[in-house]
Amino acid sequence: MHINTKNLKAIQDLYPDELAHCYGCGKSNPDGFQLKTYLVGDETIAYFTPQPKYTALPGSVYGGLIASILDCHGTGSAAAFVCKNEHISLVDATTIPVRCVTALLKIDFKNPTPMGVELELKGKLRSIEGRKIWVDMTLTANGIICATGEILAIRLKD
Ligand SMILES: CCCCCCCCCCCCCC(=O)SCCNC(=O)CCNC(=O)[C@H](O)C(C)(C)COP(=O)(O)OP(=O)(O)OC[C@H]1O[C@@H](n2cnc3c(N)ncnc32)[C@H](O)[C@@H]1OP(=O)(O)O
Numbered sequence: 001m002h003i004n005t006k007n008l009k010a011i012q013d014l015y016p017d018e019l020a021h022c023y024g025c026g027k028s029n030p031d032g033f034q035l036k037t038y039l040v041g042d043e044t045i046a047y048f049t050p051q052p053k054y055t056a057l058p059g060s061v062y063g064g065l066i067a068s069i070l071d072c073h074g075t076g077s078a079a080a081f082v083c084k085n086e087h088i089s090l091v092d093a094t095t096i097p098v099r100c101v102t103a104l105l106k107i108d109f110k111n112p113t114p115m116g117v118e119l120e121l122k123g124k125l126r127s128i129e130g131r132k133i134w135v136d137m138t139l140t141a142n143g144i145i146c147a148t149g150e151i152l153a154i155r156l157k158d
Pocket residue numbers: 019022071072075099100101102103104130131132152154156157
């Protein structure tokens with residue numbers, strides 16, 4: 001079921017301008033994917049429909065693209081979970097004082113990811129240990145989990 005994100009703020013839209021140029025999710029990168037991650041309760045969600053140019057075998061999505069969007073969903077999720085943990089409201093904020101980068105990313109490709117359908121990415125917090133945030137992720141198409149991911153994101157120092 002597609003969650004209505006219309007009244008939610010995407011984490012990536014709350015990154016300070018100077019940290020918002022990421023190819024995968026930066027709002028200030030017009031040539032990038034501009035992935036949007038939303039915090040919904042205890043999990044994060046993002047939707048993305050790859051263009052046909054990101055084909056692997058005909059009809060299926062290139063694995064690098066899958067890794068790329070899970071990477072950005074992971075760092076966005078990590079920032080969102082830190083905000084939740086520290087009671088930083090995403091509703092009132094225009095920017096958040098939390099930015100995370102990827103230290104480690106693992107992807108398991110479970111099934112071919114079909115081209116031409118909207119992909120659903122979800123994130124769940126595993127743990128926050130100081131500046132280290134572990135997030136578990138799934139990427140689903142047509143109700144089938146095509147990939148799972150785990151990320152260790154590191155919160156940047158001020
Ligand atoms: C891109 C970085 C630049 C930042 C500025 C621009 C922001 C732009 C944002 C856009 C980005 C968009 C998103 C992207 O695409 S990010 C792009 C891809 N990622 C990178 O380029 C990151 C490159 N790596 C680094 O810059 C540093 O290594 C970081 C910042 C990650 C940590 O270096 P830092 O000096 O800060 O911290 P630390 O070394 O004390 O480590 C902290 C803790 O983490 C543990 N640990 C670390 N690695 C691993 C590992 N692989 N497995 C297991 N554990 C690991 C480590 O043992 C320690 O644990 P503990 O001993 O405390 O228990």
